[in-house]
Amino acid sequence: MIFLTLFITFFEIGLFGFGGGYGMLSLIQTEVVYHHGWMTSAEFTNIVAVSQMTPGPIGINSATYCGFKAVQNAGMGHTMAMLGSATATLALVLPSFILMILIARMFFKYMRTPIMESIFAGLRPAVVGLLAAAALLLMNKENFSTPNDNPWHFWISVALFIATWIGTKVMKINPIIMLLFAGFAGLLLLY
Amino acid sequence: MRRLPGAFCSALGTALPSFIIILLIAMFFANFQDNPVVEAIFRGIRPAVVALIAAPTFSLARSAKISLANCWIPIAGALAIWLMRVNPVVVILAAGIGGYLYGKLVKPTEK
Numbered sequence: 001m002i003f004l005t006l007f008i009t010f011f012e013i014g015l016f017g018f019g020g021g022y023g024m025l026s027l028i029q030t031e032v033v034y035h036h037g038w039m040t041s042a043e044f045t046n047i048v049a050v051s052q053m054t055p056g057p058i059g060i061n062s063a064t065y066c067g068f069k070a071v072q073n074a075g076m077g078h079t080m081a082m083l084g085s086a087t088a089t090l091a092l093v094l095p096s097f098i099l100m101i102l103i104a105r106m107f108f109k110y111m112r113t114p115i116m117e118s119i120f121a122g123l124r125p126a127v128v129g130l131l132a133a134a135a136l137l138l139m140n141k142e143n144f145s146t147p148n149d150n151p152w153h154f155w156i157s158v159a160l161f162i163a164t165w166i167g168t169k170v171m172k173i174n175p176i177i178m179l180l181f182a183g184f185a186g187l188l189l190l191y
Numbered sequence: 192m193r194r195l196p197g198a199f200c201s202a203l204g205t206a207l208p209s210f211i212i213i214l215l216i217a218m219f220f221a222n223f224q225d226n227p228v229v230e231a232i233f234r235g236i237r238p239a240v241v242a243l244i245a246a247p248t249f250s251l252a253r254s255a256k257i258s259l260a261n262c263w264i265p266i267a268g269a270l271a272i273w274l275m276r277v278n279p280v281v282v283i284l285a286a287g288i289g290g291y292l293y294g295k296l297v298k299p300t301e302k
Contacts, residue, residue, distance in 0.1 A: 016280045022244055026272050027279040034276060043220075045237045050216055052243065056209020064210050068217040078218065085214055114294060122264070122290020124255040126282055128248065129268025135245035136273040143237040157238040164242035175243055179236055186235015187228065 002074045003087050009036065010063050010091035017059055017096075023127045024059045025134035032062070038070040042142040053176050063088040156189050 009031050017024040025048070032038045051061040067088030071081040110116055145153035160182050167173040223229045257265060264286065271277040
């Protein structure tokens with residue numbers, strides 16, 4: 001049954017994954033962390049980090065990882081877990097695959113009609129909201145700790161957050177290099 | 192391109208390398224998750240990743256031409272998902288239908 005649930009969940013994410021990439025994050029997170037509990041918020045953030053450093057879209061990466069974890073948490077072995085990975089990944093790409101085959105031509109013909117343009121006039125701002133929601137959902141105690149639980153961990157986390165923001169946005173440092181710095185800082189300060 | 196087989200192979204070719212990498216990492220994590228060194232490194236990386244997601248929100252807002260007139264859409268959407276745990280699919284559908292109805296009913300009367 002876990003395989004069917006995986007398939008349905010990731011098919012849905014693939015179908016409504018507007019905005020792609022980061023736009024999908026709040027959708028994936030709502031489903032796999034809060035709805036199904038296949039992984040913790042910290043694990044999800046780790047996967048986003050890994051996706052930053054490896055080639056490949058975040059959607060596919062989280063599908064592969066979630067498929068593995070979900071089956072493993074259900075108490076099955078590595079082989080079945082790999083099958084779970086394959087199921088989730090296939091389910092994720094299937095909607096856009098079908099959609100592009102069926103409507104590749106129609107798509108470009110109807111793309112510029114007034115109806116499509118008003119639909120997208122509503123969708124574009126909503127995708128900004130989805131991205132903001134993804135960031136807000138990740139600002140939790142699993143990723144930052146709290147001033148009461150562990151003030152040292154919390155303030156180091158806040159400092160790393162601000163440093164990464166300034167480093168990538170203002171100083172234009174490569175995000176991967178920035179993550180490596182942050183990992184090194186974590187090893188030195190949060191061990 | 193041989194149409195369907197071509198589409199299938201290119202889709203598979205794009206997905207396969209990241210699939211294999213993440214599969215290896217998932218297995219690696221299963222063994223090293225409780226390793227204190229790995230855990231410390233990720234404690235440092237996680238806040239940085241959140242910054243990498245938060246920062247592009249504002250550049251995306253600029254390129255999506257968010258103005259005072261429609262800035263309530265992303266704000267309401269984000270708050271609904273964040274605080275009320277509304278499924279993002281609902282937000283996407285509402286935004287699409289809202290845009291359609293606006294173009295159909297409201298926009299013609301504005302002129």
